[in-house]
Amino acid sequence: GAGVSQSPSNKVTEKGKDVELRCDPISGHTALYWYRQSLGQGLEFLIYFQGNSAPDKSGLPSDRFSAERTGGSVSTLTIQRTQQEDSAVYLCASSLVGGGNQPQHFGDGTRLSIL
């Protein structure tokens, strides 16, 4: 596609429910990143994929968070047993390759609200 696509754009759910967030990167981009932006804050790194592998998961806040990537393309971020502190905008970015000096292009994000 022309840009990074994320769905849903908004998600409201009750505390304790599981949620799945989807990211479709720019076609041909092998590196994919998930970040989280809490209200009025900067962006916080969550996880990095190179192809289908995740060599860096160091930003995942707890074991309730997991992510996968299939076919070197679409990625899903899953949050189990959601808590109110999980409320944030979850942003996905992709770059041509990983490794530290490639531009990352962001999607519009999923705004997650936990009631």
Added chain:
Amino acid sequence: GENVEQHPSTLSVQEGDSAVIKCTYSDSASNYFPWYKQELGKRPQLIIDIRSNVGEKKDQRIAVTLNKTAKHFSLHITETQPEDSAVYFCAPTESSNTGKLIFGQGTTLQVKP
């Protein structure tokens, strides 16, 4: 890990004036230094970046300067316009070879007409 600080946190200028935002980082092995612009409710948009083998880069009204010895880089916007009003983030990469960006806390720029 990388520690990033950005100053000022807010900046108000008159249309036509220049704006400068500074970012300091701690990881001497960082090698990529982008600046993002984020308008309210929108995605972060890459506006300019610089790599560690270059000291300065310019794109029309926007420039970035890098001082690797002092571990800081700055965003310069000249002839500011109201549409430049947004939050600006610096985001140097951590030297882990993953490319993950470590974001500053952001600078809210307001350009008054």
